[in-house]
Amino acid sequence: MMRVEEIETLPRAGLESIQLKRLQALVHRVYDKVAPYRAKMDEAGVRPGDIRSLADLRRLPFTTKDDLRDNYPFGLFTVPMDDVVRVHASSGTTGKPTVVGYTAADISMWADVMARALAMAGVTRGDMVHNAYGYGLFTGGLGAHYGIERLGATVIPVSGGNTKRQITIMRDFGSTVLLATPSYALNLADAMADVGVLPEELKLRVGIHGAEPWSENMREEVERKLGIRAVDIYGLSEVIGPGVAMECLETDHGMHILEDHFLPEIVDPETFEPLPPGEPGELVFTTLTKEAFPLIRYRTKDLSRLIAEPCPCGRTLIRMEKVTGRTDDMLIIRGVNVFPSQVEHVLMGIEGVEPHYQIEVNREGNLDTMSVLVEVSERIFSDEVRQLEALTRRIQAEIKDLLGVTCAVRLVEPRTIKRSEGKAQRVIDNRRI
Amino acid sequence: MRVEQIAVFLENKSGRLAEITRVLAGHNINIRALSVADTADFGILRLIVDKVDEAKRVLRANGFTVGKTNVIAVEVPDKVGGLATVLKTAEEAGLNVEYMYAFVNRSGENAVLIFRFDDMDKAIDALLQAGFTILSGAQVCAL
Structure with missing residues (x-):
């Protein structure tokens, strides 16, 4: 049966009080443990004790990709390396990658949020989940993998590539859920047509697609060619990986942000002033519970908009619109x-x-x-x-x-x-x- | 002993070759021999002209990437086996041909073979020793 966590349907006031407690603890911790954060907060004239409400969040300095580069590779970690059980990496703006680290508790929290994201798409213990995100330094494959296991579904860790074998596996194993980038999902659909496998021969029911921009037209194409419901997932390695936000089955407008772990803001891309829900701007995240590599007000450079209206699914978690572009030149x-x-x-x-x-x-x-x-x-x-x-x-x-x-x-x-x-x-x- | 050759980078798009010939004609520069090496993505035009430095200057001024290299011009009788004898000598000397092209002179008696070898000094020695006639740049243009 479908799982909806209690925390996802809390009245806003209840959720916000949890967020505030977590934020206060986070700010104290990074101020004490991470010199670059302390230096930036001192420069901005803000002390951990100044954060008395969520509205005080705006007093904290932003963290940017440049900060990650300046502290490459592990300079922003808040725990000794002995406590770090895994690292992932993604492209940096120059030769050096952006490195992120996880404690055992972080890995567990990630599995939780990913499992909750999967549940939003109707995935249950009974599902056979075909995970075609790449396994490796990229967070997509392993991030989804642990979430699938946490949910109790069966994971097929097929990773990317070898498209014909993937089709055979989907058909013979009876995959019911497909995790892949939207372009790879279309590639699979076209390859199926080439080898004469009809969508009716598969048990696929839902596709969870992210890690690259895609349009409503692409969604329709994926749904039509594979005969499935296709939903959007959002994540980025700096914040944790996949599982930051997820579309539920009741709406095709916006992804629920796992707000009890990732506190979102939208800021004006030029003045960096916070904007109210509904206004388009740059998406900023503060990780409320991460241990090894927490981020305060991390500027994602993704352009989106927050949707505060209640969702028919009953979740009170705020939604973010599909990312519409970038504030930088990243492709x-x-x-x-x-x-x-x-x-x-x-x-x-x-x-x-x-x-x-x-x-x-x-x-x-x-x-x-x-x-x-x-x-x-x-x-x-x-x-x-x-x-x-x-x-x-x-x-x-x-x-x-x-x-x-x-x-x-x-x-x-x-x-x-x-x-x-x-x-x-x-x-x-x-x-x- | 060596002939100066101009090489021009050509993108595979229409009108580039025409543009080069138009620029050269506009400066009264005569093309004595040419070849085009082409790949799927680009081409290299190699030219032997009467006014090398001027050709280089005007092409560059018109936005082309121009290089200058030395090649060897060998004159052989225009008859069966003419090229084969040169290549046999090159092979025996252990030389590799990077590229070559040829033209026939006005009288039609002799052919001129333009070569770029991997070792140009060794090539000149070997060809002279074998008794071939090697032309200078001025001789090529005077033909």
Whole structure:
């Protein structure tokens, strides 16, 4: 049977008093234990004792991706490494990844929130859950995995790739729930059509899709091609991974934020002033219960909006709208975060390559492809095809090494890449999402 | 002993070759020989012209990436086996051909073979020793 936690239906006042207690404890703890947090709070003139209500949250300084980079890899952890049982990592803005750490209690809390998220999509102990999120440093695979086990459902830890085998497994094992990026779900659907497997031959009932932006059109396509109900899940590794917010089955407008663990705000992307529910802006999270790597007012750079209206499902948890964009230039290519600055970093490291480049993103079929256009200067030009091909292969390999994304490298003539107002346009995103 | 060759980077898009020839014609520069190496994504145009430095300057001024390399021009009788004899010599000397192209001179008696070898000094020695005629840049343009 479907599980709804008591905490998810508390009157707002009850939930908010839990949030405040947790926030106060968190602020005291990071102030005592983490020098960079203490320095920022001292600079802002705020002491832990100043946080008397949730409205005082706005007095605390923001945490940004730059703070994570400056304290790479473990500088913002609040516990000794002996207590850290796992790390995950995602792309940083330059060569260094963003590292996050978990204590045993964090892993357990993550399993809880993920299990609750799954329950919102109607997943129960009786389900066979096909987990096609990548296992590894990426939080998607393992994060979902522990939640599925916590819920008591059966997990098939299939991870990404080997699409034909995935279809066989879904059919033979009787998978009822699919966890995958929306583009991979479509890829599976198309591959099924290619090998002649009909949706009716599968027991799939619901798909849980996230880790990359997707539109209502894509949702309809996934639902039609796989014959399932497709719901949206939100998470980011800095906050915990998947399980930060989840759509329930009663609405297709907005995801319930697991607010007893992750306190959301929307701020104006320019003034950083907090905005009331309903206003669009940058999503900011404070992790209320995380031990190893808590975050205070972490600016996600994701653009969204909070929805305070009650949900037909009965949960009182506030909802966030599907992320509509980014405040920075981060791209998500096949579920991997890519910053143009990382590509630049690779190019600058290659002797003679000028930093005149452009990233072109396209969606071919259901998969995103990235091409890097590099202007050919006289320093790298050769009259031998072999030399130029070796250069493109080297750039491709180094980008793959750093970003984990395979891209095409295309050499172009000088001044091909448009400069607008003296500044090159770095990204051409042709995807229709 | 060596001939200066200009190489121009070409993106695979229409009109680029026409643009280069238009620029050269506009500066009264004569193309004596050319070849295009093409891949799926780009091409390299190699040119032997009468005014090398000027050609390089005007192409660069028109936004092209231009390189200058040395090649060897070998004159052989325009008859069956002409190229084969040169390649046999190169093979015996352990030389690799990076690329080559050819043209026939106006009288039609001789063919001129343009070579880029991996070891140019060794190639010149080997070809001279085997008795081949190696042309200078001026000779190529005067043909």
